[in-house]
Amino acid sequence: MDDLERHEKHLEKKMEPECRICGKVTLVGAGPGDMGLITVRGLEAVRRADCIIYDRLSSPELLKEAKPKCEKIYAGKENHHHTLTQEEINQLLVEKACQYKNVVRLKGGDSYVFGRGGEEGIYLKEHGISFSVIPGVSSAIAGPACAGIPVTHRNIASGFRVVTAHGADEFAKIDFSSMKNPKETLVFLMGLSKVGEIVRGLMQAGREENTPTAIISHAATNQQKTVTGTLENIVQRVEEAKLTSPALIVVGEVVRLRENRMLPFLEETPFEGENLFTAENLLVTDMEPDSEKLLETSGVLAGKRYLVPVIQPFKSSENENICAGFLPKTQGKKSLGEMLKDLGAQVDEILVGQIRTLHHALSKEMLQKADWILFSSGNGVDGFFENLYEAGLDSRSLAGIRIAAIGKSTARVLAAYGIQADFISEKQHGEAFAAELSEKVEDEACVLSFSAAENSGTIEKNLKKNCKLKIIPVYENKETEFTCEWKDYDGILITCASSAVRFFQAYDKNWPVPPVYSIGPNTTNCLENLGIEEIIEAKEPSYEALCTLLKEEIILITPTMEYAEDIMQYRKEFLEFHPEEDMGGTGNLRDCETAREWVDFVEAMHRKETCPPGLVDSDIYIGVRRWDRKIVGMIEFRHHIDHPVLGLWGGHIGYCVRPCERKKGYGKQMLQKVLNKCRKAGLSQVMITCDEGNTASERTILSGGGVYEKTVWSDQLSTYMKRFWIKL
Numbered sequence: 001m002d003d004l005e006r007h008e009k010h011l012e013k014k015m016e017p018e019c020r021i022c023g024k025v026t027l028v029g030a031g032p033g034d035m036g037l038i039t040v041r042g043l044e045a046v047r048r049a050d051c052i053i054y055d056r057l058s059s060p061e062l063l064k065e066a067k068p069k070c071e072k073i074y075a076g077k078e079n080h081h082h083t084l085t086q087e088e089i090n091q092l093l094v095e096k097a098c099q100y101k102n103v104v105r106l107k108g109g110d111s112y113v114f115g116r117g118g119e120e121g122i123y124l125k126e127h128g129i130s131f132s133v134i135p136g137v138s139s140a141i142a143g144p145a146c147a148g149i150p151v152t153h154r155n156i157a158s159g160f161r162v163v164t165a166h167g168a169d170e171f172a173k174i175d176f177s178s179m180k181n182p183k184e185t186l187v188f189l190m191g192l193s194k195v196g197e198i199v200r201g202l203m204q205a206g207r208e209e210n211t212p213t214a215i216i217s218h219a220a221t222n223q224q225k226t227v228t229g230t231l232e233n234i235v236q237r238v239e240e241a242k243l244t245s246p247a248l249i250v251v252g253e254v255v256r257l258r259e260n261r262m263l264p265f266l267e268e269t270p271f272e273g274e275n276l277f278t279a280e281n282l283l284v285t286d287m288e289p290d291s292e293k294l295l296e297t298s299g300v301l302a303g304k305r306y307l308v309p310v311i312q313p314f315k316s317s318e319n320e321n322i323c324a325g326f327l328p329k330t331q332g333k334k335s336l337g338e339m340l341k342d343l344g345a346q347v348d349e350i351l352v353g354q355i356r357t358l359h360h361a362l363s364k365e366m367l368q369k370a371d372w373i374l375f376s377s378g379n380g381v382d383g384f385f386e387n388l389y390e391a392g393l394d395s396r397s398l399a400g401i402r403i404a405a406i407g408k409s410t411a412r413v414l415a416a417y418g419i420q421a422d423f424i425s426e427k428q429h430g431e432a433f434a435a436e437l438s439e440k441v442e443d444e445a446c447v448l449s450f451s452a453a454e455n456s457g458t459i460e461k462n463l464k465k466n467c468k469l470k471i472i473p474v475y476e477n478k479e480t481e482f483t484c485e486w487k488d489y490d491g492i493l494i495t496c497a498s499s500a501v502r503f504f505q506a507y508d509k510n511w512p513v514p515p516v517y518s519i520g521p522n523t524t525n526c527l528e529n530l531g532i533e534e535i536i537e538a539k540e541p542s543y544e545a546l547c548t549l550l551k552e553e554i555i556l557i558t559p560t561m562e563y564a565e566d567i568m569q570y571r572k573e574f575l576e577f578h579p580e581e582d583m584g585g586t587g588n589l590r591d592c593e594t595a596r597e598w599v600d601f602v603e604a605m606h607r608k609e610t611c612p613p614g615l616v617d618s619d620i621y622i623g624v625r626r627w628d629r630k631i632v633g634m635i636e637f638r639h640h641i642d643h644p645v646l647g648l649w650g651g652h653i654g655y656c657v658r659p660c661e662r663k664k665g666y667g668k669q670m671l672q673k674v675l676n677k678c679r680k681a682g683l684s685q686v687m688i689t690c691d692e693g694n695t696a697s698e699r700t701i702l703s704g705g706g707v708y709e710k711t712v713w714s715d716q717l718s719t720y721m722k723r724f725w726i727k728l
Helices: 003-015 040-048 060-065 086-097 117-126 139-146 168-172 192-205 234-241 253-260 292-298 336-342 364-368 378-390 407-416 430-438 458-462 497-505 521-529 543-551 561-577 595-606 666-680 695-703
Strands: 024-029 051-054 071-074 102-107 130-134 159-164 184-189 212-217 225-230 247-251 305-313 346-357 372-375 402-405 446-452 468-479 491-494 516-518 535-537 554-557 620-625 631-636 685-691 707-714 719-727
Touching: 024 040, 024 086, 024 117, 040 060, 040 102, 040 130, 051 060, 051 086, 060 346, 071 086, 086 102, 086 117, 102 117, 117 130, 139 184, 139 212, 139 247, 192 212, 192 234, 192 247, 212 234, 212 253, 225 234, 225 253, 247 253, 305 336, 305 497, 336 346, 336 543, 346 378, 346 497, 372 378, 378 407, 378 446, 378 468, 402 407, 430 458, 446 458, 458 468, 468 497, 491 497, 497 521, 516 521, 516 543, 521 535, 554 666, 620 666, 666 685, 666 695, 685 695, 695 719
Parallel strands: 024 102, 024 130, 051 071, 051 102, 159 184, 305 346, 305 491, 372 402, 372 446, 446 468, 491 516, 516 535
Antiparallel strands: 184 247, 212 225, 212 247, 346 468, 554 620, 620 631, 685 719, 707 719
């Protein structure tokens, strides 16, 4: 190398930006929605990060994998609404790289596939920040695959093209004239609002109007929905299905392969052909389309969306997963959110608190004085053993001491540390635990209870008075700051009283409260004190019982021939055992001899135009159990009180339940479905009636907030009717 070449190299090196003494930024592609589709290296980067700057298309579950003290910054972009501009995001990356050692820019799909990761990389380089890239699975390929559509296939599609349709400038640059090849699959990203323009552009360029086309919304998530058709009819089908973004468009012959049931991942019932759900068989609530096929492919709770306030344990870097040589307590134990997702639901979790260990000096001498050790929660078990190990002790120090656990879940945590409880209470709440234990504890026995700093004193009050009880706090439930982006949830699941207080104290009062599902009596009492009206309590305080509660929820469906046959068969069986009674009252069922006659009658009532949109004069619905689709009752709406055409009954909504299974809570569930429908129609109050002698319906109405007005004679029914008012 001569002197001139050496001089040129020297100048080039001087012109290169000098890397600052800062941290490193990693551009991580999170994949197309499902947390499991991130790469191994990508997940490692998330777990190692000191700061994560994430967008709206990356799975929120990934943030749970971050370190406890990791700073998380939302920088998502939605159509016409940007939290931060791209320039501000670029500056933020540089700022955080100067503050932290490891910064992760977490983006949905792949950072370099229309993710503007290239721009961010250039900006970091120009500002002397070291960065690397971990590729992600692009939604352009994964989205179609999850809907049963391969982007290439031998003899059908020899290649594919990915195009962005987002924004006016990008759309104007699309060269439709180069997209004539029928053996090329076209994938348009971010183009839901421009489906019509894309279709026109392709057909004007020469693509046949019968070219198969698919729109995939929320690909690789529990919200995934797919509409298929052709270029000729896809616009109409998308409008009927009311898809929401993000969505991608697939055009090409490979779409036909979906008809061969190539649905290997997350998929719902296709919105095509006879499967297109219409007003005649949609659910009353704003649920996703519902069918047996939906249950088989996506789970019993497919289409439902729940909010779960959670309290997470504080992860100690020194003591995490120390379990005396046994398996960590968390291994194999799923969270409530994970259980719900396994059933097909979409779950948004909000962190409202963290469990932090409180340090207490333990000694072998102190423990050996105890006759009993009590654990009222799994967190108490964790806190105790962390303190035990810090004192240089282990489970041998518990020799000869009897151990009691409140409920099976606490006992399972103990078992993870290699300890089998001597006593496990049947019921998992403090009062029952203390009462049962009092029969076991001897007089003057020394009892140590390892519990929370926020101890309610329930055990102390209810344990026998002549024992020596000492409460030792080994953990605290620390409130965390949180925000909730409110959405149209199907329910809120509350797993403890502290979560209830924190969440509903911060709850936006402008939003109606959806059904609240409580894990047990203590939580229910707390919710009632907070003024929550619609509370549904699990049979026992466990995540499994909450999931069962949701599976057995009642769904309201308009009558179809399939269900009509079931109803008529039940009526026949009912009359065999109760010849003096009839199931009448709902849709004049007692006046109909065949299922077809009854369905025709119901459809005729639906065609009435005496009420405003959203509620129909004399709508009839069947209540079916979500889990097995067994009919449990029927409901009839009569006359809208806010409508000028009030009818002869004084403008009330008739409420009629004929449960096929006399199961506690079903009538209340059905009533709440009625009231929710009325709220969505804009009503402020409704009148609800029942026969004078129908004490079961009367109790249900009163439990739903009904206030008795008076009893009146009904010429139409030839009976006395009790009238109640419910404010919405």
